Amino acid sequence: MSMWSNVISMDKCYERELRYILKELAKIKDVSYAQEESRLREWIYLACACETRDDVEEKINGIIETVYLAFLKTAYFKERIPLYNFNHAKCALLSSIVCFDNDFESGIIQKTLANTLDLNVDGIYNFRLKSLKEAWDEVAQVAARLLENSVCDEDVFDVASFIAGSDGGRNDILIDGRTVKNVTEHKTVVPISLFDDEEFDMLFAIIKEKPREIVVAGNDFSRPMLDSLSRITKVVETA
Numbered sequence: 001m002s003m004w005s006n007v008i009s010m011d012k013c014y015e016r017e018l019r020y021i022l023k024e025l026a027k028i029k030d031v032s033y034a035q036e037e038s039r040l041r042e043w044i045y046l047a048c049a050c051e052t053r054d055d056v057e058e059k060i061n062g063i064i065e066t067v068y069l070a071f072l073k074t075a076y077f078k079e080r081i082p083l084y085n086f087n088h089a090k091c092a093l094l095s096s097i098v099c100f101d102n103d104f105e106s107g108i109i110q111k112t113l114a115n116t117l118d119l120n121v122d123g124i125y126n127f128r129l130k131s132l133k134e135a136w137d138e139v140a141q142v143a144a145r146l147l148e149n150s151v152c153d154e155d156v157f158d159v160a161s162f163i164a165g166s167d168g169g170r171n172d173i174l175i176d177g178r179t180v181k182n183v184t185e186h187k188t189v190v191p192i193s194l195f196d197d198e199e200f201d202m203l204f205a206i207i208k209e210k211p212r213e214i215v216v217a218g219n220d221f222s223r224p225m226l227d228s229l230s231r232i233t234k235v236v237e238t239a
Contacts, residue, residue, distance in 0.1 A: 004053040004065045008044040008064070010121040017071045017121070018042055020192060024063045031056045061113045062120060066110055066192065073098050073136065074120075074124055074194055081138035082147060088224040089153035091200045092232060093160040095207040097143060100163060102208070105132055139163065155232040169212035169233050178202075182209050199225045207232060 010018055014032065021044065025033055030052040036043045048056045077097055083090045112128055113119070146159045171184040180189040180202065189209055190200035199221060206214070214229055216237045229235050 003047050004050050004059075005045070005047045006057075006058070006117075006119060008119040008121060009045065009123075010042055012037065012040055012042050014122065016193065017067050019065065020071065021063055021116045021121075024066075025060075028056060028059050031060070057121075060119070061110060064113060064119060065106060065109045067121060067145045067234070068125060068129065068132075069102055069105055070098070070192060070194060070208075074204075076133065076136055077143075079142055080137070081143050087153070088199070088203065088222075088228040089156040089193065089231075090232045091203050092228040093156050093163075094144075095204040097139060098165055098204070098234070099210070100139070101135075103197040108132060116147065157228075160232070169210050171209050171211055173206060173209060173214040174217060175212045175214060175219060175221070180206060183215075184212075185209075203228060 008021060010021075012018070022035075025031065025044070025046075032047045033047070036044045037047065046056075046060065060215055074094065077094060081094070081097075083094060098109060108131070109129070112124060116124060116128075143159060143163060146162065147156070151157055171182050173189070173194075174181045174183050181187070182189055189202075189205050191198075191205040193201060194204055195201055202221070203225060211233045212230075214233060214235045216226065216235060219226065219237070226235065
């Protein structure tokens with residue numbers, strides 16, 4: 001049987017990202033992988049049958065894209081925007097900024113990965129995605145300037161609306177307890193571990209779905225969580 005193989009590598013300082021990659025790889029049934037590490041770097045060797053290559057590559061590229069557009073993009077903006085006393089409002093602002101323009105950026109990343117042999121994740125980020133980071137820097141400067149005069153959560157939400165307002169909502173979301181579903185796309189919304197806080201992670205995950213309307217059928221989330229969602233889009237609470 002002919003086999004396809006590739007390798008993912010990344011500096012070990014990216015602990016959270018590496019954990020995510022390994023967790024998601026374990027969900028792909030058609031791929032085998034093995035790990036190797038040095039003092040500073042981790043390698044994940046991948047292999048699958050050639051007949052499943054297209055599906056496996058698509059899933060792996062999706063995992064790497066999430067590393068760029070969720071983990072590393074979030075870290076990029078957290079370093080450049082003053083978000084002191086981080087709360088639900090500031091998480092909503094950061095999430096709105098990070099999720100803005102993701103469709104366009106996804107195209108750039110997928111094209112870059114398609115023309116790459118080895119998946120050197122941080123190398124690609126540092127040297128081949130400079131145009132993305134230049135665009136991010138402009139947004140960060142605008143957000144930082146707008147936040148200079150913000151004195152309350154209301155002001156923070158105004159900044160979020162200004163920056164992400166043109167992106168537009170397109171999906172209907174249902175919250176039932178702590179289960180969140182994208183009704184439009186018939187899928188469960190699964191958060192990733194970005195903030196070490198369950199509600200902040202879910203807030204990011206919901207904003208990433210570009211909500212048009214959120215129906216709350218049953219709720220285990222805090223009031224600040226629901227208030228943040230209602231500032232982002234229309235929220236309907238049912239009995």
